[in-house]
Amino acid sequence: MKQPTIQTAPTPPLDVVQGAFRALADPTRRTILMHLGEQDMTIGEVCTHFDMTRAAVKKHLTILEEGALISVHPRGRERINRLEPIALKSVADWLNHFNRFWDERLAQLQHAVAAEEAAKKTKRSKPKK
Amino acid sequence: MKQPTIQTAPTPPLDVVQGAFRALADPTRRTILMHLGEQDMTIGEVCTHFDMTRAAVKKHLTILEEGALISVHPRGRERINRLEPIALKSVADWLNHFNRFWDERLAQLQHAVAAEEAAKKTKRSKPKK
DNA sequence: TTGACATGAAACCTTTTTGTATCATATTAA
DNA sequence: TTAATATGATACAAAAAGGTTTCATGTCAA
Numbered sequence: 001m002k003q004p005t006i007q008t009a010p011t012p013p014l015d016v017v018q019g020a021f022r023a024l025a026d027p028t029r030r031t032i033l034m035h036l037g038e039q040d041m042t043i044g045e046v047c048t049h050f051d052m053t054r055a056a057v058k059k060h061l062t063i064l065e066e067g068a069l070i071s072v073h074p075r076g077r078e079r080i081n082r083l084e085p086i087a088l089k090s091v092a093d094w095l096n097h098f099n100r101f102w103d104e105r106l107a108q109l110q111h112a113v114a115a116e117e118a119a120k121k122t123k124r125s126k127p128k129k
Numbered sequence: 130m131k132q133p134t135i136q137t138a139p140t141p142p143l144d145v146v147q148g149a150f151r152a153l154a155d156p157t158r159r160t161i162l163m164h165l166g167e168q169d170m171t172i173g174e175v176c177t178h179f180d181m182t183r184a185a186v187k188k189h190l191t192i193l194e195e196g197a198l199i200s201v202h203p204r205g206r207e208r209i210n211r212l213e214p215i216a217l218k219s220v221a222d223w224l225n226h227f228n229r230f231w232d233e234r235l236a237q238l239q240h241a242v243a244a245e246e247a248a249k250k251t252k253r254s255k256p257k258k
Numbered sequence: 259t260t261g262a263c264a265t266g267a268a269a270c271c272t273t274t275t276t277g278t279a280t281c282a283t284a285t286t287a288a
Numbered sequence: 289t290t291a292a293t294a295t296g297a298t299a300c301a302a303a304a305a306g307g308t309t310t311c312a313t314g315t316c317a318a
Contacts, residue, residue: 018156025154026306027147030223037227044264056307058266063305077264077315085230092224092231094159098166101214102221155276173294185277187295192275206285206294259318266313275304286293 016068017094020087023067028052029060036070036083043079145197146223149216152196157181158189165199165212172208 023029028050035041035049047057061081064070068087073080152158157179164170164178176186190210193199197216202209 021150021154021159025150028306030150034226037230042264052306053308054265055267055309059306079265083227083230085227085234088224088227089231092221095217095221095224097163098212098214098217101166101212102218105214157276171294181276182278183295184279184297187297188276208295261316261318263316264314267311269308269310271306271308273305273307275302277302278300279298280300281296281298283296284294286291288289288291 016087016090019067020069020091021067023064023069024091026060026063029064029069032057032060032064033069033083033088036081040080040082043081046081145216145219148196149198149220150196152193152198153220155189155192158193158198161186161189161193162198162212162217165210169209169211172210175210 024033031049032046035046043054043058043061046061047054050057061070061072064081065072069084071082071084073082153162160178161175164175172183172187172190175190176183179186190199190201193210194201198213200211200213202211
């Protein structure tokens with residue numbers, strides 16, 4: 001059924017992308033990332049933002065670390081969690097493969113809206129571009 | 130309990146983003162999206178690219194549709210699956226919140242590499258890649 | 259040293275996910 | 289009409305996800 005492709009190394013960051021997408025699938029983890037965007041935080045500090053046991057937050061942080069979205073830095077008995085934007089950028093790069101579709105679709109929508117506006121012909125709202 | 134807000138639609142992209150991130154977490158579904166980026170496809174055509182039962186592919190397509198990443202258009206007894214880039218763009222927009230971190234971190238890395246190179250000027254033990 | 263604090267880790271449970279197999283339905287073509 | 293086709297839908301099983309509780313370990317501070 002499946003046609004084997006001949007390319008052997010068109011797979012630069014697949015594991016990285018997979019780990020990052022997996023980590024981003026959970027809303028708690030996305031919220032953690034936004035908090036860490038404000039400042040580095042210990043696990044305890046992250047916990048203060050969630051109604052959840054410390055162990056559960058720790059698991060989320062572990063998955064974020066596995067996805068390379070954060071790094072953990074021991075400082076005494078604490079562990080400082082820091083946002084690591086490189087993996088986030090790899091996700092954004094993957095999404096950018098679809099850039100041209102956004103442009104096409106947005107142009108379609110704008111065109112449709114413009115046609116509708118013209119049909120109404122009541123307002124003179126000028127779409128800025 | 131207390132819902133003093135009167136807005137009925139203050140949740141513009143939250144559910145959309147969650148549904149899209151959930152759908153993107155699976156590598157099979159990301160591959161499906163790339164195939165649909167090439168052309169619209171029926172379920173059967175999508176199936177030809179995977180070593181998986183038709184029912185499993187159908188479930189993936191359902192999750193992609195729930196995440197608004199694709200739309201399904203009946204044509205006779207077939208269902209044409211079409212990429213819907215708007216939800217993808219909402220994910221990209223969410224990621225762009227971290228844009229400034231990429232810039233900062235990349236600048237840091239470039240600076241660090243430059244400093245290390247300068248410090249290494251005396252050494253010659255560079256392992257081959 | 260002692261105790262409080264911050265974390266790590268394991269066992270366990272429930273729900274979701276991801277696949278299968280099977281049967282039902284609607285459409286096309288002969 | 290009849291049969292093949294394309295899909296929908298349900299029930300099922302294994303694995304992963306997401307949470308809790310409990311206990312152990314290492315560090316700081318008095």
